[in-house]
Amino acid sequence: MASRADNIASSLSFANFSKATELKQRIWFTIGALIVFRFLSFVPLPGVNPAALAELYSQQELGGGIIGMFNMFSGGSLERMSLIALGVMPYITASIVVQLASSLHPSLMALKKEGEAGRKKLNQYTRYGTVFLCAIQGWFLASGLEAFGAQAGIQPVVDPGMMFKVVAVINLIGGTMFLLWLGEQITARGIGNGVSLIIMAGIVAQFPTFTAQLFEGGRSGSISSALIAFLVIMIIALILVICFFERAQRRLLIQYPKRATQRGGMQADRSHLPLKLNTAGVIPPIFASSLLLLPLTITQFAGNSIDTTSASGSVIQTLNQYLQHGQPLYMLLYGVGIMFFCFFYTAVVFNPEDTADNLKKQGGFIPGIRPGKRTADYLDYVLSRITVVGAIYLTAVCVVPEYFIASNGLPLLLGGTSLLITVNVTVDTISQIQSHLLAHQYGDLIKKAKLKGRMR
Incomplete structure (x- = not known):
């Protein structure tokens, strides 16, 4: 009966969508912010020749491997070497470090318990870490870009040198910090989680291009029709599996003491405590990808600016070879990272002791x-048991399809991680829209009730 009532309320609230002025303003603000994000992805860094860069990117086949993975999360910005080429991944990496430190270091643990003031301080540390990581990645990105051009005989940098590297680092830091500000504005004034929506928007924006490339490969014969059909079936099955597991939950019965009713009887109130199967959501694959992307991006670009005949150059080259996306070692580390962050983030967002104390009160x-x-x-x-199932589900959804896609040389965008992020963020955003609609509907009912009370 409860689910039926919820469905009826949802349908009624969508019927009143045109009356929800505040919700429409939030949606339009979110769309406008995402449009700004997409425009910025086409603004190149100062001193970069876009035509030469596109030719270098196609000749060097940089779309695969770890660079292709980073390019997917940045919405194609890395391919165009735009102001936001680093995306929000440095911020995610910094937030991982701060959250891990706040669970281990005593002083940071004390800050975490201080409430809103402590949370602001930790956010400040996260931003400092973001700037630091952007500076490191930006430096190696600019150095690697010059090295790639020198090797291929195509120089995408108009005036290579120290000045270009410094300017590139400053602009990349500014681009990432602007994206963080934009994400915060979406969260506060729009609808949904801003950072997650930015990542999803970058992935979704590339779907038409990759789909066209896939079917063009089928038309030209480079990709078999059977493989395309299997891939379409796999994507549909993955979406259904993700929707099922993301909505799955274990509901614990909560009972309250008996209370006297108006008729003189005694009635015990009951409710349920829902525990999601995947409490961490899309955070584990994003965190695991971010931790792997940080060192591998540095070694990928540093390996092209270091002499390969030297000892350090050969070590970096070997490391890049074994840790390419799709290689067994990379997929193993990726799967282990997903499982670790499933348990870690679940422990961060759900505290059994606090929940038990609240129930007792x-x-x-x-x-x-x-x-x-x-x-x-x-x-x-109970939470540990269902988290094991959720971790296995996340690992299977992210690792198995991506290993299959990488083995067949297909676009990374069609893998499990991108589908998981897209479906999960979409479902969460729709849920928030429904919540706003229901709140608006109940607000109208309260106003009508007050008006009737005054008339009487």
Whole structure:
């Protein structure tokens, strides 16, 4: 009955969409911010020749491997060497480091417990880390771009040298920090999570190009029709699996003490505590990708600016070879990273002890489990079990399709990670839209009730 009522309320709220002025303003603001993001991805860095860069990119076949993965997350900005070529991945890497440190370092743990003031301080540390990582990645990106051009006989940099590197680093830092500000504005004044929407927008913007390339390969015969059909079926199956598992949850029965009713009887209130199968959402694959992209991007571009005959050059070249996207070692590290961040982020967002204390204060309890520490232990036990299933699901969805795609030389955009991010962010955004619509509908009902009360 509850699910039926929710469906009816959702349909009614969508019927009143035209009346929800604030929601429409939020949606238009979000669309406008994402359009600004896409425009910025076509603005090249100062001193870069876009035509020469496009020729170099096609000749060197830089679209695959780890550079292709980074290019996918940046929405094609790396391919065009735009102001936002680094995307938001340095920020995600910095947030991982800060969250790990806040769980291990005593002083940062104390900051985490200070509430809003502590959260602002940790966010400030994250931004400092973002600037630091942008400076390192930007320097190696500019150096590698010059080295790529020298090797291929095509110089995409108009005036190579120290000045170009410094200007490139400054612009890349500014581009990433602007994206962070834009994401915060979307979260505060728009709809959905800003950073996640920026990542999703970059992925979705490349779908038409990659789809056209796929079917063009089928027309020319470079890709078999059977492979294309299997890929389409796999994508549809992945979307269905992702939707099923993202909505799956374990509902724990919560019972409250009996209370007297108006008729003189006693009635016990009941509710449910929903525990999502995948509490961490899309964070584990994004975090795992970010941690692998940071060192591999540096070694990828540094390897082209270092003499390969030297010891350091040969080591970097060997490292890049074994850690290319699709290689067994890379996929193993990627899968281990997803599983680790599933458990880590679940522990960050859900505290069994706090939940048990809140239930105890409200007089609620799980039938058969004593309130307090026993309830916290039981919640931790149940959450650990379902997180194992969620971690296996995430790892299978992200690793298996991407290994198949990398083995057949298909676009990385069609892999499990990109589909997971797209579907998950879309579902979360739609849920927020429904929440705004329901709130608007209930607000209208309250206003009508007040008007009727005044008339009486």
